[in-house]
Amino acid sequence: MIPRWSVAAAVFAFVAMQYIFWVVMPEHRRHEPPPFGLRLYLALSWSALAALYMLMIGYVSEDTKRRAMQARVWIVVCLVLPGGIGAVLYFLLRPPLISSCPSCGTHVQSDYHFCPQCAFQITASCGQCFHSVRPSDLYCVHCGHDRATDNTPARLMAFRE
Numbered sequence: 001m002i003p004r005w006s007v008a009a010a011v012f013a014f015v016a017m018q019y020i021f022w023v024v025m026p027e028h029r030r031h032e033p034p035p036f037g038l039r040l041y042l043a044l045s046w047s048a049l050a051a052l053y054m055l056m057i058g059y060v061s062e063d064t065k066r067r068a069m070q071a072r073v074w075i076v077v078c079l080v081l082p083g084g085i086g087a088v089l090y091f092l093l094r095p096p097l098i099s100s101c102p103s104c105g106t107h108v109q110s111d112y113h114f115c116p117q118c119a120f121q122i123t124a125s126c127g128q129c130f131h132s133v134r135p136s137d138l139y140c141v142h143c144g145h146d147r148a149t150d151n152t153p154a155r156l157m158a159f160r161e
C-alpha cells in the first residue's frame, strides 16, 4: 500500500524537522526560548505531521495506479495545496476501484456491467431496467421485474436496445 520511497521520505522529513527545531531555530531566536517541554512537544508534533504527509503522498501515488489515474498530477496537487487539502480532494474525487475482466483482463470499474473490450458480462443485470442485480435474485430490486421471464439472457437484451 505504501511504497518504500515514501517511508524513506517520511523518515527524512521527521529528521529534517527535528534539525530545524533544535539546530536552525535556536540560532535565529531573538527572545527567550519557550520552556523545554513545549519545544519538545512542538518539535515532535510538527515532525510527525511532516512524516505523515510523506506517507500520505506515497499512499496516493500507489492508489492512483490501482485506479488507473494520473499519479503525477495527484502528487503535485497534494504537494501544492497546503495542509492536506489535496489529499482530501483526492479521496473525494477518486473513481471506484479498478479490477480486471475475467475474460480478457482489461481494467474495468466496479460499476461496469460489460467489459468495454470483449463485452463479457461482468455483473448480472435486470432484463427490464438493466440495473445490476445479484445472480441469485429472482426479482429485480430496482423495478420488481421477474427475472425468470428473461428468456433471452440479460446481456443480449442489453445489446438489442
Ligand SMILES: [Zn+2]
Pocket: 101, 102, 103, 104, 105, 106, 115, 116, 117, 118, 119, 120
Ligand atoms: Zn473483457
Ligand SMILES: [Zn+2]
Pocket: 126, 127, 128, 129, 130, 131, 140, 141, 142, 143, 144, 145
Ligand atoms: Zn429491473
